[in-house]
Amino acid sequence: xxxxxxxxxxxxxxxxxxxxxxxxxxxxxxxxxxxxxxxxxxxxxxxxxxxxxxxxxxxxxxxxxxxxxxxxxxxxxxxxxxxxxxxxxxxxxxxxxxxxxxxxxxxxxxxxxxxxxxxxxxxxxxxxxxxxxxxxxxxxxxxxxxxxxxxxxxxxxxxxxxxxxxxxxxxxxxxxxxxxxxxxxxxxxxxxxxxxxxxxxxxxxxxxxxxxxxxxxxxxxxxxxxxxxxxxxxxxxxxxxxxxxxxxxxxxxxx
Amino acid sequence: xxxxxxxxxxxxxxxxxxxxxxxxxxxxxxxxxxxxxxxxxxxxxxxxxxxxxxxxxxxxxxxxxxxxxxxxxxxxxxxxxxxxxxxxxxxxxxxxxxxxxxxxxxxxxxxxxxxxxxxxxxxxxxxxxxxxxxxxxxxxxxxxxxxxxxxxxxxxxxxxxxxxxxxxxxxxxxxxxxxxxxxxxxxxxxxxxxxxxxxxxxxxxxxxxxxxxxxxxxxxxxxxxxxxxxxxxxxxxxxxxxxxxxxxxxxxxxx
Numbered sequence: 001x002x003x004x005x006x007x008x009x010x011x012x013x014x015x016x017x018x019x020x021x022x023x024x025x026x027x028x029x030x031x032x033x034x035x036x037x038x039x040x041x042x043x044x045x046x047x048x049x050x051x052x053x054x055x056x057x058x059x060x061x062x063x064x065x066x067x068x069x070x071x072x073x074x075x076x077x078x079x080x081x082x083x084x085x086x087x088x089x090x091x092x093x094x095x096x097x098x099x100x101x102x103x104x105x106x107x108x109x110x111x112x113x114x115x116x117x118x119x120x121x122x123x124x125x126x127x128x129x130x131x132x133x134x135x136x137x138x139x140x141x142x143x144x145x146x147x148x149x150x151x152x153x154x155x156x157x158x159x160x161x162x163x164x165x166x167x168x169x170x171x172x173x174x175x176x177x178x179x180x181x182x183x184x185x186x187x188x189x190x191x192x193x194x195x196x197x198x199x200x201x202x203x204x205x206x207x208x209x210x211x212x213x214x215x216x217x218x219x220x221x222x223x224x225x226x227x228x229x230x231x232x233x234x235x236x237x238x239x240x241x242x243x244x245x246x247x248x249x250x251x252x253x254x255x
Numbered sequence: 256x257x258x259x260x261x262x263x264x265x266x267x268x269x270x271x272x273x274x275x276x277x278x279x280x281x282x283x284x285x286x287x288x289x290x291x292x293x294x295x296x297x298x299x300x301x302x303x304x305x306x307x308x309x310x311x312x313x314x315x316x317x318x319x320x321x322x323x324x325x326x327x328x329x330x331x332x333x334x335x336x337x338x339x340x341x342x343x344x345x346x347x348x349x350x351x352x353x354x355x356x357x358x359x360x361x362x363x364x365x366x367x368x369x370x371x372x373x374x375x376x377x378x379x380x381x382x383x384x385x386x387x388x389x390x391x392x393x394x395x396x397x398x399x400x401x402x403x404x405x406x407x408x409x410x411x412x413x414x415x416x417x418x419x420x421x422x423x424x425x426x427x428x429x430x431x432x433x434x435x436x437x438x439x440x441x442x443x444x445x446x447x448x449x450x451x452x453x454x455x456x457x458x459x460x461x462x463x464x465x466x467x468x469x470x471x472x473x474x475x476x477x478x479x480x481x482x483x484x485x486x487x488x489x490x491x492x493x494x495x496x497x498x499x500x501x502x503x504x505x506x507x508x509x510x
């Protein structure tokens with residue numbers, strides 16, 4: 001019996017943002033593997049084994065999924081958002097490359113999902129309407145000096161900047177340091193969006209100017225978007241302003 | 256009667272990649288507005304008015320949608336992929352900002368979708384597993400010098416680079432120029448992914464080294480991903496290699 005492994009994106013949180021393709025894969029699975037809170041999103045049913053594990057155990061989790069598939073199981077590895085963006089897909093391929101040669105011949109599929117930055121952007125308006133970059137602020141797997149370099153170059157390129165994993169209990173200071181790097185390089189009124197628990201009942205979206213952006217506003221479930229020189233607000237009477245980045249850029253920003 | 260406007264992402268193409276949230280919005284709409292081929296993806300039904308228009312008419316299309324909503328209609332503006340990524344959401348907000356004050360008070364919602372780069376990445380492996388940027392290669396609305404500057408800075412930052420709108424009939428040469436800029440800055444063996452018509456029956460995914468990447472491989476339905484210095488291939492026996500970017504980056508790339 002030949003097994004399979006599907007690496008599926010559950011989207012930001014709500015079931016209404018899970019693609020039919022992913023729902024079908026979950027229905028066909030014999031095993032669900034992933035970070036505990038994401039595995040918990042998949043409803044229990046007879047014949048389904050759920051293997052929730054702790055955060056920061058991605059490689060062990062990937063190996064476990066590959067072993068199950070090699071043993072003939074139909075495994076779905078779940079990620080929040082899109083599995084290819086700072087999530088489980090790269091971990092599974094790392095495990096495949098370093099592991100048993102048979103793992104390369106497994107049936108492996110990646111199913112995309114709605115990633116956190118586009119879900120967050122949608123709630124605020126259209127801040128990603130022009131060229132942008134996505135930077136994982138965690139320095140668990142890369143040197144912080146590289147993050148700093150990328151922030152400076154992203155500012156110079158005038159990209160809108162999406163910051164994934166802005167803080168964690170073990171890394172409380174990175175977001176503040178990122179703002180400190182960006183403040184001399186972008187106008188104080190540049191909109192910064194904090195989007196927390198997007199699509200869930202406790203969703204919270206705030207926009208504030210970079211000059212007064214408070215890193216403590218972010219938690220582990222927050223995606224932060226820092227606008228470019230062109231990102232702007234459209235004020236409304238009784239509701240939060242829309243935040244968006246126009247499609248066009250003037251010639252001057254190319255200096 | 257108060258109308259509404261929803262700007263919805265249809266994902267890369269296949270119905271299995273449309274979120275339930277977007278499907279519900281399409282079911283509740285009185286009017287669908289968008290580029291003809293995207294409007295055509297929405298099934299006809301009694302009571303639904305479909306308004307397909309030509310490409311490159313985004314602002315007129317946005318104004319039309321806003322006028323319909325002001326007249327009490329429930330309008331869904333459809334985009335391919337995610338509406339906030341180089342698509343209709345920014346155009347609608349541009350129209351709102353420049354238009355009738357009443358438009359600011361309309362009920363406006365953006366519904367995210369699976370964007371082209373994550374759908375393309377999923378088919379190739381996990382090339383977006385590390386920090387990346389997204390650049391719209393069209394210079395219809397920004398100076399080409401700005402695109403060149405961004406490509407150089409993105410290479411210096413060692414971002415994986417997703418190129419949206421790499422070519423069109425009116426812009427046949429931009430992708431070749433982009434490769435020319437990147438070739439001296441990245442190794443010749445850097446993987447480049449061409450992903451065309453992702454999720455559709457005529458889907459085609461190719462990976463080739465930057466040194467031999469042929470811009471003519473791209474058409475208007477192609478998303479191009481250029482790897483970073485860390486992007487790598489995992490060879491397989493009878494199938495295309497997986498392409499992925501590891502989560503970690505060595506200290507040396509921060510020089």
